[in-house]
Amino acid sequence: KQEVTQIPAALSVPEGENLVLNCSFTDSAIYNLQWFRQDPGKGLTSLLLIQSSQREQTSGRLNASLDKSSGRSTLYIAASQPGDSATYLCAVRRQETSGSRLTFGEGTQLTVNP
């Protein structure tokens, strides 16, 4: 059974700092991995999708990497801003089919202080 773990559970940084969020998964046979942002009481916003054959994806100040063989992904946020404050979720999809379920981690709650 796939287990997804995110470290740290919470992170508080001053504005402008670069930071790294970590995600690990137990079964390396994944189809893809998605990073989401969740604001309090709100839905999930997809930030980046990395296919299993890719090593990284970039969108603006966000860069996600994937090391499938070691079961790890990182989300790098450059020059953090108070508006980045949210919970960041990592989720993986099994290999068998493109329509299969996402398995989520517990999330990292990020606070960026002005």
Next chain:
Amino acid sequence: EPEVTQTPSHQVTQMGQEVILRCVPISNHLYFYWYRQILGQKVEFLVSFYNNEISEKSEIFDDQFSVERPDGSNFTLKIRSTKLEDSAMYFCASGGLVLAEQYFGPGTRLTVT
């Protein structure tokens, strides 16, 4: 930009009552999903739906739950007889075929009293 929509945003119901949560997926997507998040816990998969049938379901999705795509645009989750432990945020998601990225709706907060 196309988005997944869900109604209602908040539903309060009494234990034992039936509820129907509604979703309008992104129009050209082929895969549809329901997930839930109990307060303070992980997002959990409930069910996926493709080609007018359930393609996968979790152990949470028991006989009290059902899904339907009644008219080619809406996607619904029915809970037949709600329990207190069904209180959660329910998210609908949809996905295309090629990249298989899942897009989530804003959620319906279900409170069972």
